[in-house]
Structure formats: structure tokens, C-alpha cells
Amino acid sequence: MFSFISLEFCLFFIAFFCLYWLLAARPKIQNFLLLCGSYFVVFKAGNLLALLVLIIYTVLIYFISVRISTSHRIKRWLMMGVALTLLNLAFWKYFDFFRISVTNNLENTVIDINYLFSIILPLGISYYSFQSISYLSTLYQTRKQTNLTGKHFTLPGLALHLSFFPTITAGPIARAYAARDLKDIYNEPTGMLNQIHTKDRRRILAPTLALILIVLALIKTWWFSGWISENWVDPVFANPAQYHSLEILAAIYGYTVQLFLNFSGYSDLMVALGLLLGFRIPINFRAPLLAHNIREFWARWHISLSTWIRDYIYIPLGGNRKGFIRTQINLLVAMVLSGLWHGNGWHFLIWGALHGAGLTILNVTDRIVMVLRRCNEKEVRNSLQKSGRLGKFMGVFTTIHFVCFCFVFFRAPTVNDALTIFHALFYNHVNIPLTSNPFYFLGILLLAWLIYPKLVKLFNYFYNHAETLPRYCYILPLLLLLIIAIICAPAGIPGFIYANF
Numbered sequence: 001m002f003s004f005i006s007l008e009f010c011l012f013f014i015a016f017f018c019l020y021w022l023l024a025a026r027p028k029i030q031n032f033l034l035l036c037g038s039y040f041v042v043f044k045a046g047n048l049l050a051l052l053v054l055i056i057y058t059v060l061i062y063f064i065s066v067r068i069s070t071s072h073r074i075k076r077w078l079m080m081g082v083a084l085t086l087l088n089l090a091f092w093k094y095f096d097f098f099r100i101s102v103t104n105n106l107e108n109t110v111i112d113i114n115y116l117f118s119i120i121l122p123l124g125i126s127y128y129s130f131q132s133i134s135y136l137s138t139l140y141q142t143r144k145q146t147n148l149t150g151k152h153f154t155l156p157g158l159a160l161h162l163s164f165f166p167t168i169t170a171g172p173i174a175r176a177y178a179a180r181d182l183k184d185i186y187n188e189p190t191g192m193l194n195q196i197h198t199k200d201r202r203r204i205l206a207p208t209l210a211l212i213l214i215v216l217a218l219i220k221t222w223w224f225s226g227w228i229s230e231n232w233v234d235p236v237f238a239n240p241a242q243y244h245s246l247e248i249l250a251a252i253y254g255y256t257v258q259l260f261l262n263f264s265g266y267s268d269l270m271v272a273l274g275l276l277l278g279f280r281i282p283i284n285f286r287a288p289l290l291a292h293n294i295r296e297f298w299a300r301w302h303i304s305l306s307t308w309i310r311d312y313i314y315i316p317l318g319g320n321r322k323g324f325i326r327t328q329i330n331l332l333v334a335m336v337l338s339g340l341w342h343g344n345g346w347h348f349l350i351w352g353a354l355h356g357a358g359l360t361i362l363n364v365t366d367r368i369v370m371v372l373r374r375c376n377e378k379e380v381r382n383s384l385q386k387s388g389r390l391g392k393f394m395g396v397f398t399t400i401h402f403v404c405f406c407f408v409f410f411r412a413p414t415v416n417d418a419l420t421i422f423h424a425l426f427y428n429h430v431n432i433p434l435t436s437n438p439f440y441f442l443g444i445l446l447l448a449w450l451i452y453p454k455l456v457k458l459f460n461y462f463y464n465h466a467e468t469l470p471r472y473c474y475i476l477p478l479l480l481l482l483i484i485a486i487i488c489a490p491a492g493i494p495g496f497i498y499a500n501f
Contacts, residue, residue, distance in 0.1 A: 046123030220265030
């Protein structure tokens, strides 16, 4: 498997990087090289089918985008583009549902059924599907509001946007145009259309910061996330009946931390690769495990997805424009659909519904406090956090536990497996001996949570001052951290968890 933290990719990127910047005076040729490199990554990390699906899909989306820009029936073409995207995504994502009927219809044909069922989800299909809907919707809104054709991608430009290798496998969901709450490491807009079709000479952006992000990504994904998965999460979730309640609790906490480290680490790596190639990629995580309520959690966790859900599901459903009750229904529907996007099992639906219910309960609570205090919505919003240190601690504590326990449904293969985890959590404290030392791991997690705010401030300092620091201030410490990570990391290269979605 072609991994972004493998030696194979490292050698590929070094060679690509050198050739890419030899062509710095010719952005169009750089774009062509990027497109070839991106298609190579899709082929190596996926297969030939994944590449063919992407190419055919890109051509169709480009044709539809042209019709939206030039036709008078723009809504019809938008609906056609969205329908094509959703049907393509649903077919590959929910292919399991078709297995029985396909088997019955093809068993007497010359088609190799075993090969057909060995097909996996085409690489990056969720990311480029969401990017396509965003792009087509913005073109439609531009035509609808101004009746003018806005700036749009050429076919090679769209092909690069949808296949750009720093985003196609691990995200974030890049937008063609600048969008609210999608900012780069320096809080600047990140629209890809202007970056791809630039006529100006590109330059490496923040090379020191990129190096810091790469080392940080390796520490998070290869060392910490891999160690937590191998020693605490996978064994417990595989057979919860044989573990003590405290060990199960440690695994539940551990999975949330593992997922965060894995996903945010890959996101850091993609941001760094983008900077080295002269592109600004949006930040996907902003310390979500310090969120003081579930609303803020989603403003900090997988930001490119949460903003996409807001802009293309929640707002089209009516957002908060049709009354308080309808707003809560829209939130619940949006989060349930988010859960279903992650997979076709009931456990994903429950996970999404729980988050939707959490957001609804938070809003209802805010409304009750607003009526009792006779104040406006702005004053009551985040009132628990504003009440003082105790209130903020209670908010963060409650939010983290809600997120952790919801993630049990996310991690377990089925609803029954998730319920088995919860049953073992509440009942395995009797007659089940400890097989490890959960106090050790829980102590590490508690210590990490307590110092995490300080680490966030330290990282922000480096983000703002990395390019002005003397080289000796970071080269040796980064090299030492990298050596420690290589020595301490578990054997093998950890996969990207969200690649399954």
C-alpha cells in the first residue's frame, strides 16, 4: 500500500519536488506535472479503476460546469451534476447492498464475479465528490445572482483540483473558491481556483513551518496514534468480554485520541506538502478536544467537512431561517446524513443522530436560559464557558465524554458490537481481572489533556515565528524528535483511518 508516511512516498516527493521547482517560471507546466503526479499517486495508492473513475467523472463534471456557466437552464444542470455525483458516490460507497442481486444476475456470465467484488472504494471519491458539489453550487449561485459567468476551471485545472494529491486521500475538502471558516495556517483564504490558475511565479511557502508540521505529523500518526492503537484500542475492541471495565474505559478514551492524532497528523502533513508546493491548504483541526460544547467541537473538528455540511446540507434545508423547531430538525437531518456518509451501517446513523441530538439539546438549553434571563441569543450563547473557570471546565469535560462515548458507535463494526462494549464497560468490574495497567494509560491521557492548552499555545507561537527563528533553534530539536519517533514507533506504517470513509 502506497502510504504518505512511507519511504516510497518520501523518495517520490523529493524527486517530484526538485523537478517541480526547476519549472518555477512556468506555472502551467508545473500544473501539468502536478496533475501527472497526482494521477500517479491515485494509481499507486488505489488502482487503475480508481484512476479511470476519477478521469471519467472529471470530464463529466467539467461538461456540466460549462453548461451551468453558459446555459439558461442552470438549475437543471446543477441538479444533474449533483445527482451524478451522489449516484456515483452512493454506488461505490454502498456497493455491498448490490452484491446478492448482482451475483444472481451474473453467475452464468463470463464476468469474473470474484474480481468484481474485490473492487474497493475508489481512492478519494468522497473528497472529490464534495469538492465537485461545492464548485458546481458556487457557479450556479454566481449565475443566479448576477447572470454573469464567474471565473471557472479549465478542464486541466478542474482535473488538478479534483486529483491534487495533498488533498485527495486525506483531505481536507478543498474549495474552488474562498469560503467562510476555511483558512490556511496564517488565517488567509484558501480558494484553489486562483491558486491553480495563477500566472504569477509560485514560491515555497513557509518552509520552516512545513518542516515542523511534517515532523509533528510523523510523531502523531506513526508514533503516538500507532502505539495507542496497537496497545490499548484494537485488543479491547476486538474482544471486550475479557477486559476489565477500566481497560475498556481506557480504550474508549484511547480511540478518540488515536483518531484525532491520526487524522490531524495526516492533515498537518497535507498542509505541509501544500506549502512546499506553493499552495495554501485549509487547516482541518483547531484543538477540538478543548471544545467547551458540541457546537464548538464541530467548529474545530474536521472543519472542511463541518463547513461543507453547513453550506450544502444545513443551509439548503432552511438553516435557521424557518423558526426554532425547524432549525433543530435541519440540524438533526444534517448530522444523520453526515453519519450515513461515513458508512452504510446503523452504527454510523446512530453516531450522526447522537451528535444531531447533542446540538439540538444545546440549542434548546440556550433557549431556556435566554427566556429565564430575558436576554438575547448572543448573550446566552456559550454562557457556561463565560461563567468562569469552573463552568468552562464542566463544559469541556462534558463535551469530551460525549464525543468519546459517541465514537464507540463509530469504531465498532456493528451496533451490537458497540452495545457489547458498553455492557462490558458497566459490568466487567466484577470477576474480571486486570490484564494491563489502565491507570498508567489513563494517567498519561489526563496529563496530556492538562498540558494540551500549553502545547496549543506553543504550536501557535511556532506557526507565527517559525520563519524568523534561527535554524539552530529548530533543526536539532526536530531531528532529535524524528529519531525518537522512529525508534519508539510500532512496527509497520499505520494507515489513514478516514481513508475508509
